[in-house]
Amino acid sequence: xxxxxxxxxxxxxxxxxxxxxxxxxxxxxxxxxxxxxxxxxxxxxxxxxxxxxxxxxxxxxxxxxxxxxxxxxxxxxxxxxxxxxxxxxxxxxxxxxxxxxxxxxxxxxxxxxxxxxxxxxxxxxxxxxxxxxxxxxxxxxxxxxxxxxxxxxxxxxxxxxxxxxxxxxxxxxxxxxxxxxxxxxxxxxxxxxxxxxxxxxxxxxxxxxxxxxxxxxxxxxxxxxxxxxxxxxxxxxxxxxxxxxxxxxxxxxxxxxxxxxxxxxxxxxxxxxxxxxxxxxxxxxxxxxxxxxxxxxxxxxxxxxxxxxxxxxxxxxxxxxxxxxxxxxxxxxxxxxxxxxxxxxxxxxxxxxxxxxxxxxxxxxxxxxxxxxxxxxxxxxxxxxxxxxx
Numbered sequence: 001x002x003x004x005x006x007x008x009x010x011x012x013x014x015x016x017x018x019x020x021x022x023x024x025x026x027x028x029x030x031x032x033x034x035x036x037x038x039x040x041x042x043x044x045x046x047x048x049x050x051x052x053x054x055x056x057x058x059x060x061x062x063x064x065x066x067x068x069x070x071x072x073x074x075x076x077x078x079x080x081x082x083x084x085x086x087x088x089x090x091x092x093x094x095x096x097x098x099x100x101x102x103x104x105x106x107x108x109x110x111x112x113x114x115x116x117x118x119x120x121x122x123x124x125x126x127x128x129x130x131x132x133x134x135x136x137x138x139x140x141x142x143x144x145x146x147x148x149x150x151x152x153x154x155x156x157x158x159x160x161x162x163x164x165x166x167x168x169x170x171x172x173x174x175x176x177x178x179x180x181x182x183x184x185x186x187x188x189x190x191x192x193x194x195x196x197x198x199x200x201x202x203x204x205x206x207x208x209x210x211x212x213x214x215x216x217x218x219x220x221x222x223x224x225x226x227x228x229x230x231x232x233x234x235x236x237x238x239x240x241x242x243x244x245x246x247x248x249x250x251x252x253x254x255x256x257x258x259x260x261x262x263x264x265x266x267x268x269x270x271x272x273x274x275x276x277x278x279x280x281x282x283x284x285x286x287x288x289x290x291x292x293x294x295x296x297x298x299x300x301x302x303x304x305x306x307x308x309x310x311x312x313x314x315x316x317x318x319x320x321x322x323x324x325x326x327x328x329x330x331x332x333x334x335x336x337x338x339x340x341x342x343x344x345x346x347x348x349x350x351x352x353x354x355x356x357x358x359x360x361x362x363x364x365x366x367x368x369x370x371x372x373x374x375x376x377x378x379x380x381x382x383x384x385x386x387x388x389x390x
């Protein structure tokens with residue numbers, strides 16, 4: 001058994017034992033001691049171990065632990081908002097036990113007794129929502145607060161940073177980091193279900209060169225909300241969320257002077273821009289994982305229900321359901337965003353446009369359901385500007 005797997009096994013055993021026995025019980029103390037020693041063994045080779053829990057997969061650093069596929073604790077931790085876990089080299093045994101208590105509180109929705117909490121708490125163990133740079137300040141505040149009443153204000157800063165990093169990776173070496181894409185989608189799902197009813201955490205464009213990042217995140221959120229509204233299974237909802245996140249991936253191949261041009265595109269520039277659908281499908285389909293759905297969506301999301309749009313079809317055919325969902329979400333977010341050549345439309349104007357184009361541009365029932373969902377969730381849309389990097 002490898003050191004990461006040995007640690008995770010002892011970690012789960014410690015949590016289970018602590019949930020059964022109170023403070024000071026010998027069995028509890030032995031379980032914490034064994035788990036902490038397993039952590040120390042791991043840190044002899046890796047002083048700052050990092051784990052990511054994606055539900056079906058557990059990742060150690062950048063390595064997917066194949067032997068931990070479908071490890072039930074990964075799903076439980078992710079559902080409790082513990083998607084990322086990182087240890088400092090100098091973490092102490094007391095800090096580790098306190099961390100385990102916090103995890104138990106999240107898993108059981110118990111309130112942590114602040115009278116027993118240690119007065120000073122260093123960031124020697126970071127855990128929370130996924131992000132390539134660790135947890136957000138909002139998540140840290142939520143960790144420090146009583147768990148049962150904590151609410152998390154999602155600014156989606158780290159998710160945006162992850163998407164930007166993904167685009168750089170694809171643009172630089174053509175490799176799609178799918179684990180990070182799946183992690184972003186899971187984090188968005190957590191943000192959407194952080195309250196008693198669904199909310200839509202959407203980003204407002206701050207600077208034009210951030211459009212692709214904010215747009216991909218918003219389309220992913222909207223697509224998952226629509227899929228859930230239509231009654232799709234949770235796995236399908238996340239699959240469509242990944243497709244929404246990657247739908248514009250081909251834009252990494254578009255020259256920046258065209259992608260960020262403030263004025264109207266020439267015919268030749270428009271032809272290049274429209275090529276992002278084909279490029280996106282090619283990038284996705286050649287990745288090391290099966291992403292047929294996401295590739296189809298990248299290729300089809302600008303094709304209208306009447307056969308118009310692009311890429312041009314030699315003969316009329318039906319597009320994948322995921323493409324139809326992403327298409328309406330794509331248009332909604334695009335029209336709701338300020339662009340150099342036009343101001344953002346009001347939400348009701350966009351919904352009216354979607355209703356008007358149902359049956360020609362959009363699949364009628366999907367358009368109807370999207371409009372109904374957005375009107376129902378009108379008060380549950382939380383819009384935030386993308387924070388500047390530190």
